[in-house]
Amino acid sequence: MFQGKQAKILMVFICMILGIMLSTQFKSAENAKNSITQQRVEDMAERLKTSEKENSRLNSELKKLHEQSGSAALARQLRNLQAKAGELPMEGPGVKVTLDDSTVVAKPGDNANLYIIHDDDLLRLINELRAAGAEALAVNKERLLDISEIRCAGPTVSVNNNRFSPPYEIIALGNPQTLESSLRLRGGVIETLKFWGITVDVKQSNNLLVPAFKGTRHYDFAKVKEGDSK
Amino acid sequence: MIYPIIGVTLGIIIGLYLPLVPQAYVKLLSVALMAALDSGLGGIRAAKEGCYDNQIFISGFFVNALLAVFLCYCGIRLGIDLYFVAVLAFGLRIFTNIAIIRRLYLKK
Numbered sequence: 034m035f036q037g038k039q040a041k042i043l044m045v046f047i048c049m050i051l052g053i054m055l056s057t058q059f060k061s062a063e064n065a066k067n068s069i070t071q072q073r074v075e076d077m078a079e080r081l082k083t084s085e086k087e088n089s090r091l092n093s094e095l096k097k098l099h100e101q102s103g104s105a106a107l108a109r110q111l112r113n114l115q116a117k118a119g120e121l122p123m124e125g126p127g128v129k130v131t132l133d134d135s136t137v138v139a140k141p142g143d144n145a146n147l148y149i150i151h152d153d154d155l156l157r158l159i160n161e162l163r164a165a166g167a168e169a170l171a172v173n174k175e176r177l178l179d180i181s182e183i184r185c186a187g188p189t190v191s192v193n194n195n196r197f198s199p200p201y202e203i204i205a206l207g208n209p210q211t212l213e214s215s216l217r218l219r220g221g222v223i224e225t226l227k228f229w230g231i232t233v234d235v236k237q238s239n240n241l242l243v244p245a246f247k248g249t250r251h252y253d254f255a256k257v258k259e260g261d262s263k
Numbered sequence: 264m265i266y267p268i269i270g271v272t273l274g275i276i277i278g279l280y281l282p283l284v285p286q287a288y289v290k291l292l293s294v295a296l297m298a299a300l301d302s303g304l305g306g307i308r309a310a311k312e313g314c315y316d317n318q319i320f321i322s323g324f325f326v327n328a329l330l331a332v333f334l335c336y337c338g339i340r341l342g343i344d345l346y347f348v349a350v351l352a353f354g355l356r357i358f359t360n361i362a363i364i365r366r367l368y369l370k371k
Binding site for chain 2: 044065
């Protein structure tokens with residue numbers, strides 16, 4: 034079939050090259066299967082860029098339309114409603130309450146759970162602030178609305194679906210005096226928390242900022258009742 | 264027939280230890296692989312027909328592979344999918360080669 038020894042060596046050599054190509058091709062095909070292709074990455078980046086551009090264009094259009102639309106009265110009403118819906122940041126006098134986990138070391142046999150802040154501690158505090166006439170509330174810069182939840186999420190507390198760990202900083206706008214004294218009632222929230230060694234710090238201030246609600250809200254189930262405007 | 268098989272297995276084992284080919288060159292390598300496969304089968308066919316020539320085989324192997332890679336590279340540069348053309352052409356040739364080899368085996 035082949036002539037001479039040299040030919041055989043060459044034959045083996047060439048077949049070896051063939052084999053190398055086969056296996057490297059196989060390997061890279063396997064690799065390509067497992068990794069996201071460059072094309073897809075570029076595609077996604079491109080799509081992200083276009084949607085960002087679209088977003089900013091629509092935003093500026095919205096602003097322009099807002100300016101164009103209607104009279105000053107309508108604009109004022111819009112601003113008023115936006116403020117009520119929590120879509121505008123608010124500032125004013127109020128209190129800043131800072132809560133941190135207990136510094137007290139739990140005694141042996143004691144439930145360590147008692148010495149950390151829970152969602153219901155925050156809820157009671159915020160409820161108290163609301164009862165005292167707080168007009169805008171925020172937990173760790175997260176605006177509290179009627180749809181905001183404050184719930185236990187493992188070692189963290191989830192507010193507006195964002196998770197926070199201590200220290201919690203609650204900002205409430207309202208009459209600073211009233212707000213603080215509502216918290217400091219005898220047998221009130223702060224006294225209970227202090228009992229477990231949780232550090233509570235209440236500071237009155239004349240210039241606090243509550244950020245706007247960052248999320249979006251949809252009405253999937255609730256509908257405005259027809260023919261029944263206020 | 265034993266030498267080619269030894270060569271291919273040796274090559275596969277070496278290839279498994281070689282680094283990965285960059286994603287950009289995978290297409291070129293696949294074309295070269297098709298060309299090489301075609302040349303290999305062509306060599307077997309020639310041997311069966313009794314007109315095997317070592318020099319023709321070796322030159323054909325390298326020239327075909329390099330030419331295919333070059334064409335494919337030009338295609339990428341020019342934005343023409345010559346890659347598919349090369350794969351198709353070599354694929355057809357591989358099939359005819361296999362068919363002829365099969366026939367030669369059966370005739371014997």
